[in-house]
Amino acid sequence: MKPVTRRERAADGTVIDGSARFARHRRRRRRQLIAALSILAALIAFVAVGVFSPFLSVREVRVEGTQRLPVESVQAALADLGDKPLALVTNADIGERLDGMVEVQSYDFRLEPPSTLVVEIAERERLGAVNVPAGYAIVDGAGVTLEQVPTAPQDVPRFELEDNTPSSPGFQAAAAVTGTLPDDLRAQVESVQARSLDGVTLKLRDGDTVVWGSAEHSARKAEVFAMLRQLTGPEIVSYDVTSPDAPVTRTSPVEQPGATNPPSPAPDPAASPAQPAPPAPPAP
Numbered sequence: 152m153k154p155v156t157r158r159e160r161a162a163d164g165t166v167i168d169g170s171a172r173f174a175r176h177r178r179r180r181r182r183q184l185i186a187a188l189s190i191l192a193a194l195i196a197f198v199a200v201g202v203f204s205p206f207l208s209v210r211e212v213r214v215e216g217t218q219r220l221p222v223e224s225v226q227a228a229l230a231d232l233g234d235k236p237l238a239l240v241t242n243a244d245i246g247e248r249l250d251g252m253v254e255v256q257s258y259d260f261r262l263e264p265p266s267t268l269v270v271e272i273a274e275r276e277r278l279g280a281v282n283v284p285a286g287y288a289i290v291d292g293a294g295v296t297l298e299q300v301p302t303a304p305q306d307v308p309r310f311e312l313e314d315n316t317p318s319s320p321g322f323q324a325a326a327a328v329t330g331t332l333p334d335d336l337r338a339q340v341e342s343v344q345a346r347s348l349d350g351v352t353l354k355l356r357d358g359d360t361v362v363w364g365s366a367e368h369s370a371r372k373a374e375v376f377a378m379l380r381q382l383t384g385p386e387i388v389s390y391d392v393t394s395p396d397a398p399v400t401r402t403s404p405v406e407q408p409g410a411t412n413p414p415s416p417a418p419d420p421a422a423s424p425a426q427p428a429p430p431a432p433p434a435p
Contacts, residue, residue: 208234210266217272220254225272228252237262245270254297277307278329279343281315281322292326293317308340308353321345324365328353331369336376349393364393371395 209232214225228248232240240262249255256275263269275291277298286301287309294317303309308329312321324345329337341356349365361376363369372392379390379398389401 207237207265209237209240209268210234211268213267213269215269215271216274218274219277220252220272220274224252225249225270229268229270232268237264237266237268240268253295256291276330278326279307279310280304281310281312283315290317292330294322294326308337309342311342311344313346320348324348324351327366328363328369331366333370333373336373358388360389362389362391362393368395 212226212229212232214222217225228251229245232244232248235244240260242260245258245260249258254274255272257273258270260268260270275293275295275297277289278292280287280289280300280303283299285299287299287303288296289298289300289304289307290296290310310322310325310329312319312325314321316322317326322345324347325343327348328345328351329340329343332340339355339357340353342354343351344354345351349367351363351365353361353363355361363372372395375392375395375398376390379387379392379400383400386402387400389403391399391401
């Protein structure tokens with residue numbers, strides 16, 4: 152018995168049997184596969200050219216965000232990335248080259264084709280100076296030493312503490328308060344004494360003292376202190392803004408135990424009475 156061959160009629164009326172239809176379908180699939188492979192090969196070639204072409208390699212390193220750290224130092228640290236394909240530069244590549252720069256707190260980078268690597272640096276902030284055997288160490292808020300100088304610096308306040316270690320309550324209090332001071336007020340501060348997290352006193356370069364308390368509400372305290380300086384005369388040498396809504400002024404400095412230097416003798420209450428300060432400006 153002969154097998155039955157399925158026949159179909161094409162649109163033009165031609166009779167097509169099943170084997171011919173199958174062959175035509177197979178040729179169509181082959182053409183589609185060849186086209187897909189050609190597109191894939193072209194895509195791979197394009198990526199390879201883009202990644203490995205010398206025209207898309209690192210030829211320029213641009214550094215942004217630095218203030219004290221020399222740009223040339225950063226560029227020198229990254230110099231061996233030159234000629235590396237731009238698309239292959241990773242965060243780890245940059246991090247391991249900047250790791251030895253203590254001034255760098257964090258960084259970010261971006262690629263600008265065809266050949267520029269842009270690195271943006273966030274520097275550690277010079278916050279204060281602590282006593283060390285060789286003089287003073289300038290530190291940031293985490294206690295990282297950025298520089299050592301033989302004499303007291305004039306651009307940052309001294310931290311006068313019983314314990315200079317970054318984990319001590321005194322250091323953390325001094326760093327927290329100093330870090331929240333407005334720039335214009337911080338420039339006036341000669342030293343920061345801290346015996347606890349809420350026991351911070353500022354000594355200004357003109358000799359006045361400010362009992363600050365904790366870092367809480369520092370913006371409000373700075374506003375009140377600035378107002379007091381405008382409303383009081385030269386006889387006032389001590390300001391207490393621990394409670395910014397009820398500030399107090401005095402004509403003699405307040406004794407502050409726990410500082411590195413010996414504290415001044417306690418003032419005679421009869422000779423130097425505490426004076427209520429002018430009313431503080433209303434809180435916003």
